[in-house]
Amino acid sequence: MDCRSDKEKKHPNETRPLPKPRAGASIFGILATRSLARSFVARFRQRRADRLFNPNVQPTYQLSPIASKKFNRTKVYEIVKSIVDSRMNTFRYNPEIAGVMMKILTSECKDAVKKLNFDRCKIVVHVTIGEIRGQSVQLVSRCAWDELNDDTVSYSMQNKTVFCNAMIFGVYCE
Numbered sequence: 001m002d003c004r005s006d007k008e009k010k011h012p013n014e015t016r017p018l019p020k021p022r023a024g025a026s027i028f029g030i031l032a033t034r035s036l037a038r039s040f041v042a043r044f045r046q047r048r049a050d051r052l053f054n055p056n057v058q059p060t061y062q063l064s065p066i067a068s069k070k071f072n073r074t075k076v077y078e079i080v081k082s083i084v085d086s087r088m089n090t091f092r093y094n095p096e097i098a099g100v101m102m103k104i105l106t107s108e109c110k111d112a113v114k115k116l117n118f119d120r121c122k123i124v125v126h127v128t129i130g131e132i133r134g135q136s137v138q139l140v141s142r143c144a145w146d147e148l149n150d151d152t153v154s155y156s157m158q159n160k161t162v163f164c165n166a167m168i169f170g171v172y173c174e
Helices: 027-053 073-088 095-114
Strands: 121-131 151-158 162-172
Touching (some): 073 095, 073 151, 073 162, 095 121, 095 162
Antiparallel strands (some): 151 162
């Protein structure tokens, strides 16, 4: 009869104990991490070089936009008004949905304004949605720009439960 406990008994095929796991990183892990970091750095450098040496707009040495392709406030206002009114007319405030609705309105406004093909114009859209609870809200923006070539449009609407403000900036890129 064997007087050893169950812990001390070994399986007949087991000849040596299993190695203990190491506390430090393995050579394979270090090499894989190093290779991955190098590929990320190479990809970042390539993207930066593409942006620096391949500009989206070629230089024309033109200091102001062509009058027919200049940022048109009335057209932009009508587009933004129709988009915001159609989306926000029946909208009831919900904190989870309001963030998604702001992203939707921002992208729709930006896409619609870009379709107007303003010459060398950077379009920036800022949408704010909030719940009406008897408070007052003041929205202010401040920019450094050229008064002759840059412009902005702001549209605000409110229904029983929510207010929405959309600001669109058209900044001329020389």
